[in-house]
Amino acid sequence: MTRVTSAQKIAAARAEGRPALIGYLPAGFPDVPTSIEAAVALAENGVDIIEIGIPYSDPVMDGEVIQAATVQALANGFRVADVFDIVAGITARTDAAVMVMTYWNPVLRMGVDEFSRRFAQAGGSGLITPDLVPEEAGEWLEASEKYDLERVFLIAPSSTPERVQRTVDVSSGFIYCVSLMGVTGARASVSSAAQAVVDAAHAAGAENACVGLGVSRREHVEEIGAYADGVIVGTALVAALRDGGVQAVGALAAELSGAAAHSDKELA
Amino acid sequence: MSTPDHSADTGSIDEQSLRHASGPYFGAYGGRWMPESLMAAMDELNETFEAAKNDPEFIAQVKDLNKNYSGRPSLLTEAKRFSAQYCDGVRIFLKREDLNHTGSHKINNVLGQALLAKRMGKTRIIAETGAGQHGVASATAAALMGLECVVYMGAEDTRRQALNVARMRLLGATVIPVTVGSQTLKDAINEALRDWVANVENTHYLLGTAAGGAPFPAMVRYFHEVIGEEAREQILEQTGRLPNAVTACIGGGSNAIGIFHGFLDDKDVALYGFEAGGDGVDTDRHAATITLGRPGVLHGAKSYLMQDEDGQTIESHSISAGLDYPGVGPEHAFLADIGRVTYEPVTDTEAMDAFKALCRTEGILPAIESSHALAGTIRLAKKLVAEGAVPEETIIIVNLSGRGDKDVGTAAAWFDMIEPGAADAEITGTDAQKAQEK
Ligand SMILES: Cc1ncc(COP(=O)(O)O)c(C=O)c1O
Numbered sequence A: 001m002t003r004v005t006s007a008q009k010i011a012a013a014r015a016e017g018r019p020a021l022i023g024y025l026p027a028g029f030p031d032v033p034t035s036i037e038a039a040v041a042l043a044e045n046g047v048d049i050i051e052i053g054i055p056y057s058d059p060v061m062d063g064e065v066i067q068a069a070t071v072q073a074l075a076n077g078f079r080v081a082d083v084f085d086i087v088a089g090i091t092a093r094t095d096a097a098v099m100v101m102t103y104w105n106p107v108l109r110m111g112v113d114e115f116s117r118r119f120a121q122a123g124g125s126g127l128i129t130p131d132l133v134p135e136e137a138g139e140w141l142e143a144s145e146k147y148d149l150e151r152v153f154l155i156a157p158s159s160t161p162e163r164v165q166r167t168v169d170v171s172s173g174f175i176y177c178v179s180l181m182g183v184t185g186a187r188a189s190v191s192s193a194a195q196a197v198v199d200a201a202h203a204a205g206a207e208n209a210c211v212g213l214g215v216s217r218r219e220h221v222e223e224i225g226a227y228a229d230g231v232i233v234g235t236a237l238v239a240a241l242r243d244g245g246v247q248a249v250g251a252l253a254a255e256l257s258g259a260a261a262h263s264d265k266e267l268a
Numbered sequence B: 001m002s003t004p005d006h007s008a009d010t011g012s013i014d015e016q017s018l019r020h021a022s023g024p025y026f027g028a029y030g031g032r033w034m035p036e037s038l039m040a041a042m043d044e045l046n047e048t049f050e051a052a053k054n055d056p057e058f059i060a061q062v063k064d065l066n067k068n069y070s071g072r073p074s075l076l077t078e079a080k081r082f083s084a085q086y087c088d089g090v091r092i093f094l095k096r097e098d099l100n101h102t103g104s105h106k107i108n109n110v111l112g113q114a115l116l117a118k119r120m121g122k123t124r125i126i127a128e129t130g131a132g133q134h135g136v137a138s139a140t141a142a143a144l145m146g147l148e149c150v151v152y153m154g155a156e157d158t159r160r161q162a163l164n165v166a167r168m169r170l171l172g173a174t175v176i177p178v179t180v181g182s183q184t185l186k187d188a189i190n191e192a193l194r195d196w197v198a199n200v201e202n203t204h205y206l207l208g209t210a211a212g213g214a215p216f217p218a219m220v221r222y223f224h225e226v227i228g229e230e231a232r233e234q235i236l237e238q239t240g241r242l243p244n245a246v247t248a249c250i251g252g253g254s255n256a257i258g259i260f261h262g263f264l265d266d267k268d269v270a271l272y273g274f275e276a277g278g279d280g281v282d283t284d285r286h287a288a289t290i291t292l293g294r295p296g297v298l299h300g301a302k303s304y305l306m307q308d309e310d311g312q313t314i315e316s317h318s319i320s321a322g323l324d325y326p327g328v329g330p331e332h333a334f335l336a337d338i339g340r341v342t343y344e345p346v347t348d349t350e351a352m353d354a355f356k357a358l359c360r361t362e363g364i365l366p367a368i369e370s371s372h373a374l375a376g377t378i379r380l381a382k383k384l385v386a387e388g389a390v391p392e393e394t395i396i397i398v399n400l401s402g403r404g405d406k407d408v409g410t411a412a413a414w415f416d417m418i419e420p421g422a423a424d425a426e427i428t429g430t431d432a433q434k435a436q437e438k
Helices: A006-015 A032-044 A064-075 A082-093 A104-110 A112-121 A138-147 A161-170 A193-203 A218-225 A235-257 A259-267 B036-053 B056-070 B080-086 B106-119 B133-145 B155-160 B162-170 B185-199 B216-239 B254-261 B330-337 B348-362 B368-386 B405-414 B430-437
Strands: A020-026 A049-053 A097-101 A126-128 A150-152 A175-178 A209-212 A230-233 B029-033 B076-078 B091-096 B124-129 B148-154 B174-178 B203-205 B245-250 B270-278 B294-298 B300-305 B341-347 B395-400
Touching: A006 A020, A006 A049, A006 A097, A006 A150, A020 A032, A020 A064, A020 A209, A020 A235, A032 A049, A032 A082, A032 A235, A049 A082, A064 A235, A082 A097, A082 A112, A104 A112, A104 B294, A112 A138, A126 A138, A138 A150, A161 A193, A161 B036, A175 A193, A193 A209, A218 A230, A218 A235, A230 A235, A235 A259, B029 B330, B036 B056, B036 B106, B036 B185, B036 B216, B056 B106, B076 B216, B080 B091, B080 B348, B080 B368, B091 B216, B106 B124, B106 B133, B106 B203, B106 B216, B106 B254, B124 B133, B124 B185, B133 B148, B133 B162, B148 B155, B148 B185, B155 B162, B155 B174, B162 B174, B162 B405, B174 B185, B185 B203, B216 B254, B216 B300, B216 B330, B216 B395, B245 B254, B245 B368, B254 B270, B254 B330, B254 B395, B270 B348, B270 B368, B300 B330, B330 B341, B341 B348, B341 B368, B348 B368, B348 B405, B368 B395, B368 B405
Parallel strands: A020 A049, A020 A230, A049 A097, A097 A126, A126 A150, A175 A209, A209 A230, B091 B395, B124 B148, B124 B203, B148 B174, B245 B270, B245 B395, B270 B341
Antiparallel strands: B029 B300, B076 B091, B294 B300
16 A cells, blocks of 8 residues: 655645645544544545544643544544544545544553554554654654654744754654644634744744644635645534534535635636 | 552662652653643743752742741641550651641642742743642732632532632632533643643643653652651651651652652651552542553653553542542652552542541541541551561651641531531532432
């Protein structure tokens, strides 16, 4: 199996003169089969990279909407190993790059090597690790080399230049630029701090810097796309799935990616 | 009681001092397993703390507050009737942290960290609380130093510790009941961390126990080391010798690490930490993290953790809100692995029996948290005597970490002492009802 990487998808988007669109959904929300369908709907509506979050008991970087979704997934019996089936289910049906966003303890518990091996086997391209900093990532650096996985670490408006450099140096695929000081959740406007974080990542040598947190609308995608290599949308998609099911997720993805506008024009 | 099988390489503890371990790692434990967004604040805190520790002015400020505000040194009281009736005559000394201002050891850490917050120019402190003791102490320090204070408390705990909620509000703090997750201490910490990420510019997170990412474990211990230092001096003064053992209860582990610290390098002094065994460690309702947990990361540190096969945190259970936490500070995980400290569980029932025993023999009403240390001490004393120790030549110091006024409702219900029709909010909380159902 040839795995599609986030770096490939970002390069392809760049060649088309647009930022890559990255869409987040929690694994197993509302249940495992639906979470696969919803991710496929993302890919069919212009999302380049799919980010599947592993529901975790103590998600300190998540706001209410994602917390509620992951609580429900766990209540419905989600098990960490289900994420491999979900990843395999998506990669079998789309050409999107599939990443997993996970707090670190579930990976530690399974064993970093074991998790990485199974994840790579399922066709995943890499991990986004919101509570793992490079200082503690020794085991992950090793496993990601061994299984050829992308390592997406985060940088924030509060990151010092030294920390940005250190983080960029160990990242691969892209670097996740947190747009604001806060947790996940849709916001009316994109924080003005975002561009400075992206600039810092580029200055430190990052090829791909993508912006997440607070992004929920097409106009945000366009605004961020002017300076970043990719745009990450989470809460808005989770809320759409919660309220309108798979169809609503597809519709929102189409709107975010601009595909909706295109097809409107074609119809007109 | 069995010692857990923690296979780790056990470097000889004879060779080097265990005191003042600075972190960020304690053996394989500790570190900073937390979001990048908080790293700058953790660095700033670490630098501020390291500078303050070496600043005579800061040291003098802490000393002055400890003496003239908290009432330190706290007494070391020999519990003679408790010893005779419950401990087979082994001499028991109580380190009276219950006599500190606000009623527990928590004030030591809070005053120190509030001073650091001021040094960093922060105007707002946030804290988590379980029993409410740390919240009350934080609200107290905030009032004293003119800081804004927000306390996160699990909704379940706001009900079982209603008196402390009122106390915090009277002191000017905002108490936010946390309704997500299990609605107890671990979720209060999650919410506090979310607040901190969003407000780190002007806010210091005043963590209440010796857990969390570095520098919290070593820093919180530093402010509690005074407990062990005083106790060591006092026992030498009163008896002319060191104790055979020192005991403490373990929630996150701050009162324990504080008193242990004074004796870590006294190889002949045995150290015992008593965890909350809840309904028993053969049930799934307990908080015996070291006894039954396994290494993992939670709230910023690698340590023992109650978790399921998927690495999801398991909810803990204890009659004591202050011990009802599924994690434990990383230095304790290390001390367990190297065998320097023995950790054992104590059930709700054993703790409540010890609670009553101390009330009746010494006229001291202990916190239910501290009652776990008392119960473990009773067991230890009997064991030592059974093994041939001469009771009057055997000395145990118990860290009496807090007073039990906050627990009167729970205890009265447990012992079926509530007047029919009593309407006092203090003794009609959820926990009181729960205890009564037993
Ligand atoms: C009186 C008392 N003792 C002990 C504890 C447990 O905390 P730690 O293990 O950090 O000392 C608490 C916590 O609320 C407490 O109030």
